[in-house]
Amino acid sequence: MATNGTTDFLDGAVPVAGDVKPDGGAPKVQEFTAPAGSAKNTELIESDVLVVGAGFSGITAIDRFRRKGMTVKCIESGDDFGGVWYWNRYPGARVDSEAPFYQLNIPEVVKTWNFSERFPDHRELRRYMAHIDKTLDLRKDTYFNARVNDCAWDEESKRWTVKTLQGHTAKAKYLVLATGLLHQTYTPDFPGLKDYKGEVYHSGAWPENWSAKGKKVGLIGAGATAVQITQEIGKEADELTVFLRRPSYCLAMKQRDMTVAEQKQLKPFLQALFKAGRESRAGFPNAPFDVGVQDVSAKEREQSFNDAWEAGGFQFQLGTYNDVAINPESNKIIYDYWRKRVCERLTDPEKQKIMAPEKAPYYFGTKRNPLEQDYYEVLNQSNVHLHDLSVAALDTFTPTGLRTADNQSHDFDAVVLATGFDSFSGSLTRMGLKNSDGVDLKDIWNSGVRTYLGLTMAGFPNCFMAYSPQAPTALSNGPTIIEAQVESIVDMIVKLESEGATKIEAKRSAEEEWKSHLDGMLDHTLFPFTDSWWNGSNIPGKKKENMSYIGGIDNYEKEVRGAMEGWRGFKVVV
Numbered sequence: 001m002a003t004n005g006t007t008d009f010l011d012g013a014v015p016v017a018g019d020v021k022p023d024g025g026a027p028k029v030q031e032f033t034a035p036a037g038s039a040k041n042t043e044l045i046e047s048d049v050l051v052v053g054a055g056f057s058g059i060t061a062i063d064r065f066r067r068k069g070m071t072v073k074c075i076e077s078g079d080d081f082g083g084v085w086y087w088n089r090y091p092g093a094r095v096d097s098e099a100p101f102y103q104l105n106i107p108e109v110v111k112t113w114n115f116s117e118r119f120p121d122h123r124e125l126r127r128y129m130a131h132i133d134k135t136l137d138l139r140k141d142t143y144f145n146a147r148v149n150d151c152a153w154d155e156e157s158k159r160w161t162v163k164t165l166q167g168h169t170a171k172a173k174y175l176v177l178a179t180g181l182l183h184q185t186y187t188p189d190f191p192g193l194k195d196y197k198g199e200v201y202h203s204g205a206w207p208e209n210w211s212a213k214g215k216k217v218g219l220i221g222a223g224a225t226a227v228q229i230t231q232e233i234g235k236e237a238d239e240l241t242v243f244l245r246r247p248s249y250c251l252a253m254k255q256r257d258m259t260v261a262e263q264k265q266l267k268p269f270l271q272a273l274f275k276a277g278r279e280s281r282a283g284f285p286n287a288p289f290d291v292g293v294q295d296v297s298a299k300e301r302e303q304s305f306n307d308a309w310e311a312g313g314f315q316f317q318l319g320t321y322n323d324v325a326i327n328p329e330s331n332k333i334i335y336d337y338w339r340k341r342v343c344e345r346l347t348d349p350e351k352q353k354i355m356a357p358e359k360a361p362y363y364f365g366t367k368r369n370p371l372e373q374d375y376y377e378v379l380n381q382s383n384v385h386l387h388d389l390s391v392a393a394l395d396t397f398t399p400t401g402l403r404t405a406d407n408q409s410h411d412f413d414a415v416v417l418a419t420g421f422d423s424f425s426g427s428l429t430r431m432g433l434k435n436s437d438g439v440d441l442k443d444i445w446n447s448g449v450r451t452y453l454g455l456t457m458a459g460f461p462n463c464f465m466a467y468s469p470q471a472p473t474a475l476s477n478g479p480t481i482i483e484a485q486v487e488s489i490v491d492m493i494v495k496l497e498s499e500g501a502t503k504i505e506a507k508r509s510a511e512e513e514w515k516s517h518l519d520g521m522l523d524h525t526l527f528p529f530t531d532s533w534w535n536g537s538n539i540p541g542k543k544k545e546n547m548s549y550i551g552g553i554d555n556y557e558k559e560v561r562g563a564m565e566g567w568r569g570f571k572v573v574v
Helices: 056-067 122-136 224-233 260-278 298-311 328-343 349-355 375-380 441-447 478-498 508-521 553-567
Strands: 006-009 012-015 044-052 072-075 148-154 159-164 169-177 199-202 216-220 239-244 384-388 394-398 401-404 409-411 414-417 463-465 503-506 570-573
Touching: 044 056, 044 159, 056 072, 056 122, 056 478, 072 169, 169 478, 216 224, 224 239, 224 375, 260 478, 260 553, 298 328, 328 349, 349 375, 349 384, 375 384, 463 478, 478 553, 503 508, 553 570
Parallel strands: 044 072, 044 169, 169 463, 199 414, 216 239, 216 414, 239 384
Antiparallel strands: 006 012, 148 159, 159 169, 394 401, 401 409, 503 570
């Protein structure tokens, strides 16, 4: 077993689960948060707009509000910019949206930055964030190590008061929540976890400089994060055992280096590409064919699939036929092609049964399709093992590992929990956000998420959200949908100010109509048949519901802009 003690990560020494219990308590799953701080922060922060979160959404908000001449301040729980890329440091962590589309359309930054890879990793993305900060001097308006724990609206002053665990107090007329889609880590309540003596790490809270070399490692999960971790740890660990309930349908990433010369040639066309992305469904300027899978010959279909597969990225999912998400037979055809390509590389028959079974365990494209580089080659290795939890579930952790329902014991030096996040709503319901009647959002959303346009909520005046539930968020390129939402919010606020308004909030009837509208989009599609974090079913006790606008960024922005005309669905007080 590995020696336990503390691990230096971000803001200092953090106890590591295991035999040694530095705090005198039971072993813990590591989840890293902002420090409480040694001194009380007494400065009063005041601005027109307060932004919570300093990832892509928060950075976009700071930039766009500044350009409109408004004062804006930002509060961030980490100690630097980056959002999800500040926290995600696990082996192999990289974005699955490709350059040049995974960047913000900020002219001063676009001109002066070049990515080194088609799909940048977490280190390069933090360097990119640092470059944005240096270029725009974002830091002068940002407060780090500030975890929000209370947000209250004052009706008399028509302002929000926001407080942090570290003692900050901020007041602003407008509150913009840029808290992210996948921030709140989820750790299942595993029986016996406290008895395990080895190391335990959640993928969303990875210790620096940790190595799997010479260790037996268990990995729980098979989603996008687990895929990336497997690709790295499987090459390093003495043994790696992956525990999964169902496989992900991974697509070929087709990673490659990008030269400065080719990006220099591309820069004159970037604004046209960004515009095309904004006018597309998912933020990439591609579109499915105007025919269904079965409307063409088998030969033509095979060639189209081959071309899309070799192009890499999400082209295979987004750029082929138009009925994959609505026609079960067409869906089966694309799954069968996917399975054929996977089994060309994953040649172990028993592993094929788990990772690419003949009968699809769920419809293709109805949950996240991760991108992979050599995932299936790594799974083929003799030191990598698979355990199907749908056949023998995890029974309990033991002091040396875990035991499954088939009474098999699995001993490990370390266990990695790639168990995901409380997506969409998790970060919003854990910050003490209260409506104008003093009711916490976590209680309001206990029976289901309610928003209007994925931007506002009834009972929360002058409060806006970006990269939010009930928007195209999960089905989109992040920067593209973020810019569409943030620029809509900025234009709303500028319009309100020009009209002399003191507050705006959504009508409850508008929330209900919006939810019905989104749910109606799922009619006659295959999405409702699959449980995933897209509908909240990965969290026990959380209501399973549609939290996505599946009509595309282009149509979504048209609806948002249309609602701004005459403030349809809003209550505006002048």
